Amino acid sequence: MDGCHFIHTRPVARTVGEQRVESPKLKYVQVRDHLRGLLADADPGMAVPSERELVQQFGVARMTVRQAVDALVAEGLLERSPGRGTFVAEPTLPATGIQGFTEDMRRRGLDTDSTTVLARVEKANGGIARALGLTAGDPVIHWKRVRRADGAAICIEDTYLNEVMLPGFLQAAMPASLYAVLDRRALRPTWAEDVFTAALATAEEAALLGIEAGEPVLQISRRALHRNRPIAVSRSVYVAGLHSAHVQYADL
Incomplete structure (x- = not known):
């Protein structure tokens, strides 16, 4: 060489x-x-x-x-x-776009893996339908996972997706990264709304995360859109001591 x-x-x-x-x-x-x-x-x-x-x-x-x-x-x-x-590799500019769990953890130098708890088509209830711009009863993909970084359970991610925009999603092997799939389908979110809430772990959440019921957790609710069309809504429950959020603001 x-x-x-x-x-x-x-x-x-x-x-x-x-x-x-x-x-x-x-x-x-x-x-x-x-x-x-x-x-x-x-x-x-x-x-x-x-x-x-x-x-x-x-x-x-x-x-x-x-x-x-x-x-x-x-x-x-x-x-x-x-x-x-x-x-x-040549250095790249820091990612300024919306990142999913896999990208966020890799940026921190951590390897990720997931266990799917639930993956099926359901009828959207009123709240999910409104968030996705659908009518109550329309089909949505419900995908719930336990996400890990370097082998440690970090969060439970409960996601609802617009089924019409993702035909065949459940027929293939479940992907490691949802945002990678959206990228390939030219549907990567272009903007998102996040809501952060402090909470206490329920018994079910504690069992999945390997913590005690009642321990503090951080909930992040996200509504992600591609241009002006909602793609996904999710609720992630993070082990409080294993996650921090970094938010930047700009005066545009």
Whole structure:
């Protein structure tokens, strides 16, 4: 690779006396975090080691290395060039658009996964119908999930979607990111209204989040629209001690 600099890596395990001590983190998280630390001072276009070299250096499986690199590609820190290798990506401007849970957590350097509690078509009640600009009784998609970041339950996300605008949504495998699906369908929200409320966890919420009933939680109710057409309304319940909201204002 003419003209390319190369990033060198070292395994993340450390030695105490004669005993080798591994980090309690998942192996791919170790590789990912170590690579992310190296990227902080790397120039765009610098090549990163091949999967085979990373496997040898970290003593892990190729799939583990690939998972770590995939996470950094998803974050926009690395980019792959077929037939050439993987390189440090050009910096991008901070996202100013509306972000979903997956994008928000990735921006914070966390991996996400979800468990679907409920996914079905229902008849919209009066409140959901008004929020989505529908008539009571119209079909809506009801999708409820427990969302996790780096393995820890962060929130319960209860979402209603305009079924007419998302045909076939429930026939495919449930996606990791709703906003990614909306992007592909050219329906990404262009503006949203959020309402923040302090509350106490119900017994059901506590069971799903692994906390005690009555513990403080943060509720965020969102109505998301594509241009002037409502796409989704949701209510998210966050573990209060594991989430903070950052809001910026501008005098336009």
